[in-house]
Amino acid sequence: EDQVTQSPEALRLQEGESSSLNCSYTVSGLRGLFWYRQDPGKGPEFLFTLYSAGEEKEKERLKATLTKKESFLHITAPKPEDSATYLCAVQEAGNNRKLIWGLGTSLAVNP
Amino acid sequence: GAVVSQHPSRVICKSGTSVKIECRSLDFQATTMFWYRQFPKQSLMLMATSNEGSKATYEQGVEKDKFLINHASLTLSTLTVTSAHPEDSSFYICSAPVGTAHGELFFGEGSRLTVL
Numbered sequence: 001e002d003q004v005t006q007s008p009e010a011l012r013l014q015e016g017e018s019s020s021l022n023c024s025y026t027v028s029g030l031r032g033l034f035w036y037r038q039d040p041g042k043g044p045e046f047l048f049t050l051y052s053a054g055e056e057k058e059k060e061r062l063k064a065t066l067t068k069k070e071s072f073l074h075i076t077a078p079k080p081e082d083s084a085t086y087l088c089a090v091q092e093a094g095n096n097r098k099l100i101w102g103l104g105t106s107l108a109v110n111p
Numbered sequence: 112g113a114v115v116s117q118h119p120s121r122v123i124c125k126s127g128t129s130v131k132i133e134c135r136s137l138d139f140q141a142t143t144m145f146w147y148r149q150f151p152k153q154s155l156m157l158m159a160t161s162n163e164g165s166k167a168t169y170e171q172g173v174e175k176d177k178f179l180i181n182h183a184s185l186t187l188s189t190l191t192v193t194s195a196h197p198e199d200s201s202f203y204i205c206s207a208p209v210g211t212a213h214g215e216l217f218f219g220e221g222s223r224l225t226v227l
């Protein structure tokens with residue numbers, strides 16, 4: 001069964017304390033893996049798309065990487081404003097473009 | 112960048128009434144929009160795909176007569192929850208894809224529905 005698992009479920013960091021969030025996936029073929037940020041009571045905001053193993057994308061303090069089985073979202077020297085839930089979604093290769101979503105990692109960065 | 116606007120952000124209604132949620136693409140045309148539902152501590156659940164000028168495509172288990180979707184123009188899709196019940200209380204979010212891959216989505220702000 002196709003699935004997306006994110007870990008940890010929740011993470012609390014001190015400001016400046018770097019860490020990584022994990023998204024592992026099981027699909028027969030990967031079309032794309034997507035990272036989103038969601039603030040409480042808001043819709044998700046698109047961050048990155050990764051298409052193939054070895055690919056990396058960066059935006060400010062965030063860097064996303066991809067292997068054949070998982071993706072990491074690295075957060076370098078986080079700030080309190082990075083506090084949010086980070087969602088991972090996978091799109092399987094083929095005609096079905098439906099996204100498979102993970103449950104997300106709730107990140108809290110303390111000042 | 113592209114913006115999707117959703118309204119209302121919060122709505123409280125009595126059981127048995129109907130509620131309409133609007134989703135607009137503000138600076139681009141969206142032939143396709145997606146409607147999601149999100150419960151606490153659960154993943155985003157795709158309810159239906161809204162197609163401009165044609166009938167919506169509903170996911171398995173979603174009642175099309177209860178969740179009416181209309182996509183009458185290239186910038187507006189609406190979701191109407193008919194005869195709402197407390198179990199319909201949830202966070203409803205619309206989105207529109209960027210390009211044809213449908214994985215990069217612009218989401219609306221979401222609508223919190225509470226049915227009393």
